[in-house]
Amino acid sequence: MHDFLLAKEIVDQLLEIVEEKNLESVKSVNLEIGEIPLAHDEMDEHEEDISMENLRFGLETASKDTVLEDAEFNITEVDGDDWKITGIEVE
Numbered sequence: 156m157h158d159f160l161l162a163k164e165i166v167d168q169l170l171e172i173v174e175e176k177n178l179e180s181v182k183s184v185n186l187e188i189g190e191i192p193l194a195h196d197e198m199d200e201h202e203e204d205i206s207m208e209n210l211r212f213g214l215e216t217a218s219k220d221t222v223l224e225d226a227e228f229n230i231t232e233v234d235g236d237d238w239k240i241t242g243i244e245v246e
Contacts, residue, residue, distance in 0.1 A: 158205050161191065162213025166223060173222050178245050183227040185242035189235035
């Protein structure tokens with residue numbers, strides 16, 4: 156569940172960028188994802204690490220029916236506890 160919430164956050168930010176830059180299609184998105192422990196109730200003892208497989212599925216699901224639908228999500232795992240968009244390739 157946490158993986159999908161992160162995916163939705165990423166897709167929302169990407170859609171803001173797409174709108175801001177007036178992009179019509181996105182070929183690929185490069186992301187760096189750290190070890191992000193998330194808790195559904197903000198209690199440390201309920202934290203779970205993000206599953207990259209579930210995150211990828213969440214990204215694909217959250218981007219359906221958007222300009223991101225056919226984009227390839229390239230995810231690089233990095234040190235740290237945050238995520239960032241490192242590149243967007245347009246067609």
